[in-house]
Amino acid sequence: MSTVSETTHNGAVAVGAPPAPAADDGLSPSQLAAKYGLxxxxxxxxxxxxxxxxxxxxxxxNEFAKARTAAQYTQARLGQLWQVMTPLLNAAVYYLIFGxxxxxxxxxxxxxxxxxxxxxxxxxxxxxxxxxxRAVAGNLGLIRALHFPRASMPIAFTLMQLQQLMMSMxxxxxxxxxxxxxxxxSWLLLIPALLTQWVFNTGLAMIVxxxxxxxTDLAQLMPFMLRTWMYTSGVMYSIENLTSKAPHFVRVLLDxxxxxxxxxxxxxxxxxxxxxxxxxxxxxxxxxxxALLVGxxxxxxxxxxxxxxxxx
Amino acid sequence: xxxxxxxxxxxxxxxxxARVPTVIVDDVHIVYKVYGAGTGKGSATAALxxxxxxxxxxxxxxxxxxxxxxxxxxxxxxxxxxxSNGSGKSTLLRAIAGLLxxxxxxxxxxxxxxxxxxxxxxxxxLTGATNVIxxxxxxxxxxxxxxxxxxxxVDFSGINEKGDFISLxxxxxxxxxxxRLRFSIAAAKNHDVLMIDEALATGDRAFQRRSEERIRExxxxxxxxxxxxxxxxxxxxxxxxxxxLEKGELLMxxxxxxxxxxxxxxxx
Numbered sequence: 001m002s003t004v005s006e007t008t009h010n011g012a013v014a015v016g017a018p019p020a021p022a023a024d025d026g027l028s029p030s031q032l033a034a035k036y037g038l039x040x041x042x043x044x045x046x047x048x049x050x051x052x053x054x055x056x057x058x059x060x061x062n063e064f065a066k067a068r069t070a071a072q073y074t075q076a077r078l079g080q081l082w083q084v085m086t087p088l089l090n091a092a093v094y095y096l097i098f099g100x101x102x103x104x105x106x107x108x109x110x111x112x113x114x115x116x117x118x119x120x121x122x123x124x125x126x127x128x129x130x131x132x133x134r135a136v137a138g139n140l141g142l143i144r145a146l147h148f149p150r151a152s153m154p155i156a157f158t159l160m161q162l163q164q165l166m167m168s169m170x171x172x173x174x175x176x177x178x179x180x181x182x183x184x185x186s187w188l189l190l191i192p193a194l195l196t197q198w199v200f201n202t203g204l205a206m207i208v209x210x211x212x213x214x215x216t217d218l219a220q221l222m223p224f225m226l227r228t229w230m231y232t233s234g235v236m237y238s239i240e241n242l243t244s245k246a247p248h249f250v251r252v253l254l255d256x257x258x259x260x261x262x263x264x265x266x267x268x269x270x271x272x273x274x275x276x277x278x279x280x281x282x283x284x285x286x287x288x289x290x291a292l293l294v295g296x297x298x299x300x301x302x303x304x305x306x307x308x309x310x311x312x
Numbered sequence: 313x314x315x316x317x318x319x320x321x322x323x324x325x326x327x328x329x330a331r332v333p334t335v336i337v338d339d340v341h342i343v344y345k346v347y348g349a350g351t352g353k354g355s356a357t358a359a360l361x362x363x364x365x366x367x368x369x370x371x372x373x374x375x376x377x378x379x380x381x382x383x384x385x386x387x388x389x390x391x392x393x394x395x396s397n398g399s400g401k402s403t404l405l406r407a408i409a410g411l412l413x414x415x416x417x418x419x420x421x422x423x424x425x426x427x428x429x430x431x432x433x434x435x436x437x438l439t440g441a442t443n444v445i446x447x448x449x450x451x452x453x454x455x456x457x458x459x460x461x462x463x464x465x466v467d468f469s470g471i472n473e474k475g476d477f478i479s480l481x482x483x484x485x486x487x488x489x490x491x492r493l494r495f496s497i498a499a500a501k502n503h504d505v506l507m508i509d510e511a512l513a514t515g516d517r518a519f520q521r522r523s524e525e526r527i528r529e530x531x532x533x534x535x536x537x538x539x540x541x542x543x544x545x546x547x548x549x550x551x552x553x554x555x556x557l558e559k560g561e562l563l564m565x566x567x568x569x570x571x572x573x574x575x576x577x578x579x580x
Contacts, residue, residue, distance in 0.1 A: 029338035032384065033420035036333050041419040042410025060449035064433075067446050071437040074481065141432040144411050146450050147424060216347060310412045311345070 044306040054149040061152045065159040087168040090123065091116045091175070098236040107241045109273035113176045117270055118235035120168045121263045124161060124194075125201050126226050131157040132205025133212035133219045136309050143309050150309045151302050154205040162198050169194075176270050186269055193265035199291040200258055203298030210302050213309055233259035240278055255280035258290040334505055334536040335385040335408055335425065340417035342378040342403050342560075377403040379560040380417070387422075390537040392551035392568065394544070394575055400560040401540045405507045408538070422535065425505035426451070428498050440471055440478040440485070440493055447497040461500050468526070469496035470519060492519050499526045506534040508541075544572050 027035065045053065073079050099111055108114050135154040136143065143150060169190075177183070212218045232254065234242075239260060243251040254260060264283055267274045280286075378400045385391055393401045406412040409425045433450035434443045444465050448458035469492045471477045471485075482490055508527065531537045531550070541547050547554060547568065554571035556564040564571050 029336045029382070029384070029420065030418070032333060033336050033338075036422065038333065038336060038420035038422050041335075041408060041421040041425065042413055057449075057452075059455045060446075060452075063446050063449050067435055067438055067442060070442075071435045074437040139432075142450075144406055145427060145429055145432040147410070147426065147452065148450065307410075307413050310406070 042307050042310070044303070047300065047303060050149055050151075050303055050306065054151055054155075057148050057152050060148065061156045061159065064152070065156040065163065068156070069160050069163055083164060083167040084171055087120055087123070087171050091119055091171075094119050094236060108238050110179050110181070110271055113179045113181060113271050114238075114267060114274075115236055116172055116175050117267050118233075118263050120165070120172050121197070121266045122230055122233060122235050122259055123168070124165045124197060125204070125259055125262070126230065127164070128158045128161045128201035128205045129208055129226060130222060131161065132208045133222050135205060135209040136213035137209075137216060137219070140310075150306055151206060151299065154209040154302065155202055158198065158202045158205045161201065165194065172270070181270065181272055184272075189269035190266060193262060193269060193287065196287045196291040197262040199295040200262070203291075203294035203296070206298040206302035207294070210305050213305075229257075229259060233257055233263060235259075235263065255283075256286060258286075258294070261286050261290065332387045332422075333384050334387050334422040336420040337381055337383050337385075337404075337408065338418045338420065340378055340381050340404070340407055340414045340419060341376070342400070342407055342412060343415040344375040344377055344403075346373045346375055377560050378407065378414075378557075381557070381560075381562045382417075383555060383562065383565055385536050385538075387535045389553055390531060390539065390551045392547035392554040393538060393540045393557060394542075394547060394554060394572070395557035395563075396579070397542075399557045401557055402509055403560075404557065405509060405538060405540060408505075409507060421505060423504035425507060426501075426503045428503075428506060428508045428530075429494070431494055434482065434494065434497075436483040437481055439481055440466075443482055443493070444478075444497055447494075448500065451498070451501050453501060465496045465500050468499075468522065469493045470522075488516065495523055499523070499530060502530065502533045504534060505536045505538075506530055507538040544576065548572065 033039075044050075069083075070080075073082050076082055078085065094115060095112060099115060132154050135157045136150065139153055143153070208218065208222070234254065239251070239254050243254060261280075261283055264274075264279055265287055268276065268279055268283075381400075381404060393404065395401050403412065405427060407414050408419050408421065409427050410419065410421070411427070433447050435446070438446070441462075444462055445458055448461065448465075449455070453461070466472055466478055469489075471489060471493055477485070477489070482493070485493070527550070537550070539547060539550055551568050554564075554566065554568045554575075555562060556571050556575055564574055
C-alpha cells in the first residue's frame, strides 16, 4: 500500500523495535509526540471543553433516554401504559398501608393528595439515584466502545426519570382533582419546584454513578439507604405534626433534608390546605441551594474521574 | 522498551520527513479487574471473614492483559494486529482509542481514533430505524448528518431488500441481518485513525464484498488503519505492516510477509 513504510521496514524484524525515521532519531516517545502535536489518548478535557462536548451530544442523550424508555416496556403487552400504571399501583399500596392500616393520616387534610404527592416526588429522586448507580457500571460495554462525555449516561438516565415523572404528574393531577382540589395559579409553582429537583437529582445521580463505578456493591446497598431516606422525609406523615414536641434542631434537620424540601414545595403548589405558613423558612432558597450545590458539585465530581470509567 | 524510536535505518532523511507519526504507544500496560472470577469460597461467611481480616477478595482477579507494548504508527499505514486468542489485541485497540486507561505508559494520538463498531449502543428491542439514528448519534454524528445518511445506511445494509424490515425490532432479525445493519451503521462515519476488530466476516457473500469495498474506502479516507483479525489472508490483503502480540507482549513488528510467516511457523 504505502510505499514509504515498505521501504523503511526493510529488515525491521528486530523484536519489539520498529524503525523510526532518521530525522526523529533519539527522540523519546513523549518528545516525538510533542514534536508532531499528538495528544494523550483518552485524556480528560478541561471543564469548559467537557461541557461543550456534552452539549454537542445533547441529541444523543435525548435519543438514548427515549430509546431506553421505549425499550423498557416492549416485551410487556400493555406497553407504555405501565408508565402510568406503576405510579398508580404504588400510590394504592402506600394508601392501603399508611392511610388505612397504620393511620398516619391523623391531622392531615386531604391525606390522599398529601400522600400521593409525597410518594411521586420522592420516587423521582429515588429512581434517579437507583439508575444513577448503574449508569456507568451497567453500561461498560458502551463506554468501552464509543467516545462521548461519560456524564451523558447519568444525565440520560435522570432524563428518563423526568419523563416518567411527567407521566406520574398526569396521574397525580387527576388524583388531586378527584380529591376536591381546585386548580389555581399556585399550581404553576410545580414547574420551578420540579426543575430544581431535577437538577438536584442529576447531580446526585452523577455522584453515585462515579461511586458505583468503583464500588460495585453500592447498587445492593442503595435500596436500604434510600428507604431510610424516604422514611425520614415525611413522605407518608407530616413532619410538622410529628415534630411539634421534638427539640428545635430535629425539626431543622428534617426540614433541611432536600427530599423534604422538594416534597413540601410540590404539596404547597398543589394542595390548598398546605399553606405557606406550614412551609419551613427559606424553603425556596434551600431548594435552589441544594440544586446548585449538588448539581454543580456532582458534575465536577463526576468529571474528575472521566478518564477512569472505561476501566470498570 | 522505550528504545523503539532510537533505532536508525538507512532511510533517506527526506523520506523520513514525510513520515508523520499518528499513534505512539509508549510502554503501555493494561490491567483489568475482573469480578466474580475467583475460585475461592463464595459463601457469605467467607466473604465476611475476608472483610474482617481486610484481605482482598479472591473474587477480584487482576488480569495483566497488555505488558509494556511500544510502537509508533505513521500516517498512511495499515497495521494488522495478530496473535492467538486472548493475547491482548482488542484490549490494546481500546487503549489506543482512549477507552481503556492504561495502568502504566501512555498512548499519544493525532485526533480521535475510533473503533469500528456500534454494537454496544444499539438496543435489540427497538426497530432497525431507531437503531440507525441512535447508533449514528452515539458515534458522534450530528442530527442533520444522521438524517442525511439514513437512507444510505439502510440501502447499504440491504435490510429492506426483502420487504420493510427496518421498521421491525432488531430482535426479530436473523443474526446475519443484524450484523449487516450493525456494520452499515458503523461504517457510515469517516475516521482519522480507524480500528477494525474482526468486523469483516459478516453477512452473506454479496454483503461481504460490499463491506470489504467500504473498508477500502474508509482506509483511503483514514490516516491510519488498525486491523485485528485471525484471518491471515485479509491481513495480507489490507496491511503493509503487522504487529504480533502474544500474552500481552509485543513479539514482532515488521512488514506483513515476514511477520505472518513467522506467526504461521509458530502456530503450526
